[in-house]
Amino acid sequence: MxxxxxxxxxxxxxxxxxxxxxxxxxxxxxxxxxxxxxxxxxxxxxxxxxxxxxxxxxxxxxxxxxxxxxxxxxxxxxxxxxxxxxxxxxxxxxxxxxxxxxxxxxxxxxxxxxxxxxxxxxxxxxxxxxxxxxxxxxxxxxxxxxxxxxxxxxxxxxxxxxxxxxxxxxxxxxxxxxxxxxxxxxxxxxxxxxxxxxxxxxxxxxxxxxxxxxxxxxxxxxxxxxxxxxxxxxxxxxxxxxxxxxxxxxxxxxxxxxxxxxxxxxxxxxxxxxxxxxxxxxxxxxxxxxxxxxxxxxxxxxxxxxxxxxxxxxxxxxxxxxxxxxxxxxxxxxxxxxxxxxxxxxxxxxxxxxxxxxxxxxxxxxxxxxxxxxxxxxxxxxxxxxxxxxxxxxxxxxxxxxxIWRASRPHIAVLGRIAGSEHFRNIERYAAQTQSDILVLRIDANLFFGNVEAVSERIEEELRTHPSARHVVLVMTAVSSIDTTALFALSEWNASMRRRGVCMHLAEVKGPVMDRLRESDLPAQLSGPIFLSTAMACNALQECREGGVAEYI
Incomplete structure (x- = not known):
């Protein structure tokens, strides 16, 4: 009053x-x-x-x-x-x-x-x-x-x-x-x-x-x-x-x-x-x-x-x-x-x-x-x-x-490059170009204990669909938080891919999420680096392939 x-x-x-x-x-x-x-x-x-x-x-x-x-x-x-x-x-x-x-x-x-x-x-x-x-x-x-x-x-x-x-x-x-x-x-x-x-x-x-x-x-x-x-x-x-x-x-x-x-x-x-x-x-x-x-x-x-x-x-x-x-x-x-x-x-x-x-x-x-x-x-x-x-x-x-039901089933898109640009979009919606040895996945949700299993299953499904993939780039544009369960899941995905000769990379990680990740062992354990953008990740991996360098494996 x-x-x-x-x-x-x-x-x-x-x-x-x-x-x-x-x-x-x-x-x-x-x-x-x-x-x-x-x-x-x-x-x-x-x-x-x-x-x-x-x-x-x-x-x-x-x-x-x-x-x-x-x-x-x-x-x-x-x-x-x-x-x-x-x-x-x-x-x-x-x-x-x-x-x-x-x-x-x-x-x-x-x-x-x-x-x-x-x-x-x-x-x-x-x-x-x-x-x-x-x-x-x-x-x-x-x-x-x-x-x-x-x-x-x-x-x-x-x-x-x-x-x-x-x-x-x-x-x-x-x-x-x-x-x-x-x-x-x-x-x-x-x-x-x-x-x-x-x-x-x-x-x-x-x-x-x-x-x-x-x-x-x-x-x-x-x-x-x-x-x-x-x-x-x-x-x-x-x-x-x-x-x-x-x-x-x-x-x-x-x-x-x-x-x-x-x-x-x-x-x-x-x-x-x-x-x-x-x-x-x-x-x-x-x-x-x-x-x-x-x-x-x-x-x-x-x-x-x-x-x-x-x-x-x-x-x-x-x-x-x-x-x-x-x-x-x-x-x-x-x-x-x-x-x-x-x-x-x-x-x-x-x-x-x-x-x-x-x-x-x-x-x-x-x-x-x-x-x-x-x-x-x-x-x-x-x-x-x-x-x-x-x-x-x-x-x-x-x-x-x-x-909870919607959060536990996050949307995950396979991305490809729009010709002549550095933009990456869902290949189901755009005529985007992909590379057989690089699998780019965008996770459109926060990662927490309720959805890590669904994300893991989708990653495994895409790896089976793309058997020639040697690099997996997880685009984290929409990820604003990662809880402890999801942190362990990321480490497990990384170890599993390494055993199969696949390198896991992260791209476009938000600042607050990156601050939390630096407090963990994940950055040191990752088989690949964390890139600032999806375009930088794909360009670097393509250059390594064309130069015959296995730097990121």
């Missing part, structure tokens, strides 16, 4: 105020709806939207991130707490807040250890598959409140209200901005008006409850919402720490990943600097604050952050204003909140998660890399079949497994 407060200017205030007001209007129905997804009373969603944004404003690095309840994290909360406590019980609320504390502490520890790089270990296809699977699960879970009964049965008045709300929300999402623009509003203001469609539909449905006597028809509402600010909550269950530790770790990981995705997208639009380790501190503090206010795990919301950005937010002061307005809404009479119809809130959730059903990543992955497309499908199927927590584990394992 000290960083952006020092640079704050009066001209930024109108944008922050307008964004704070717009997001506050959006947060009331959205926060209450996501609390229902988490299996908590609706007011818990507002509680989780007051202190967390303030804590994030203190420590976070994004200028436009909106932190609070979010659909996927709410679903994960319900998946973790439901087996441990009855929904609606006091223990359920305590465990939800305790889960926020665990996730917050995990994030703070990761921030202290500067582990922001962890965001790189969840590939985009896996993340997309996880998001789509979670969205389907969330939408399916809202069919009962939408219809007033379990599918395929339904309570007619509830189903009608839910269906009308769903239709209005979809129409508002698609056409309201255009309509407002035709009425004379600017494109930016019309877009903001379109994003507030859920608030308008919720207000209309709430007003219809007493005016049309809908409760008498059996339509359920949220019920009484306590007025006043949340009391400080420090209650925990000592017998559930172990049960919440692993889920809290996974939720913390997802919180960081989704928040970084939202914040990075917006930061790039303004050429702002996002500090991943500082984000860990901000998100960790936000989740600890959520626990203190009796909330549940929170994260940066992609949709809400986009609204905050579009509404003119310049600094986290916009989120501070949002939190103050939400607190004021609880201090004011809250009787009207008790009339919010559950079918309309369910429709709000369904429309919100429909925006998460994006299949562009799957289409691109299918064309570009079928392995990534398979990872997308397996992750989505894992969420649907095994649950959200298992889906996260499957996604992480797939991301890491794909990385």
């Amino acid at each position: 000290l960083h952006w407060l020092r640079q704050y200017r009066r001209a930024m205030l109108p944008g922050d105020m307008s964004a704070g007001i717009v997001v506050a209007m959006m947060m009331i129905p959205q926060g209450m709806a996501y609390a229902l997804v988490a299996g908590l009373p609706p007011v818990a969603g507002i509680y989780a939207s007051i202190l967390p944004p303030l804590a994030y404003a203190l420590f976070g690095s994004s200028m436009t991130q909106s932190v609070g309840p979010m659909a996927i994290v709410s679903l994960m909360t319900a998946a973790v707490i439901a087996p441990l406590a009855p929904a609606g019980s006091a223990l359920y609320g305590v465990l939800a807040a305790q889960l926020a504390l665990v996730a917050g502490v995990v994030l703070l520890v990761c921030g202290a250890l500067r582990m922001g790089f962890l965001a790189n270990f969840f590939s985009r296809p896996v993340m997309s598959g996880f998001t789509v699977g979670s969205a389907i699960v969330i939408a399916g879970g809202q069919l009962k409140p939408l219809l007033g009964a379990s599918f395929p049965q339904f309570h007619t008045p509830s189903a009608v209200l839910g269906g009308v709300s769903l239709l209005l929300l979809l129409l508002g999402k698609r056409y309201l901005a255009r309509l407002l623009q035709r009425c004379g509003l600017s494109a930016a203001h019309a877009d903001l008006g379109g994003r507030l469609a859920p608030m308008l539909v919720v207000l209309a449905a709430t007003a219809a409850m007493p005016l049309l006597g809908l409760q008498a028809l059996g339509i359920h509402a949220t019920g009484a919402v306590p007025s006043g600010l949340p009391e400080l909550n420090l209650a925990t269950s000592s017998s559930h720490w172990r049960a919440l530790l692993q889920p809290g770790l996974l939720i913390g990981f997802i919180v960081f990943l989704m928040s970084m995705s939202a914040a990075q997208t917006l930061a790039l639009k303004r050429n702002e600097k996002l500090v991943s380790n500082q984000e860990l501190f901000g998100l960790g503090a936000a989740n600890v604050a959520s626990m203190v206010s009796g909330g549940f795990p929170v994260t940066g919301s992609i949709s809400r952050s986009a609204v905050n950005f579009s509404a003119g937010a310049n600094t986290p002061l916009a989120s501070v204003i949002t939190a103050v307005l939400l607190a004021a809404a609880l201090v004011a009479p809250t009787g009207w909140l008790a009339l919010l119809p559950l079918p309309t809130l369910a429709a709000t959730i369904i429309v919100a998660v429909l925006g998460m059903l994006e299949f562009d990543t799957l289409r691109m992955a299918w064309r570009y890399d079928r392995g990534d497309a398979a990872a997308w499908a397996v992750t989505a199927a894992g969420v649907l079949a095994l649950g959200v927590e298992a889906g996260v584990v499957i996604g992480v394992l797939l991301s890491m497994g794909t990385l």
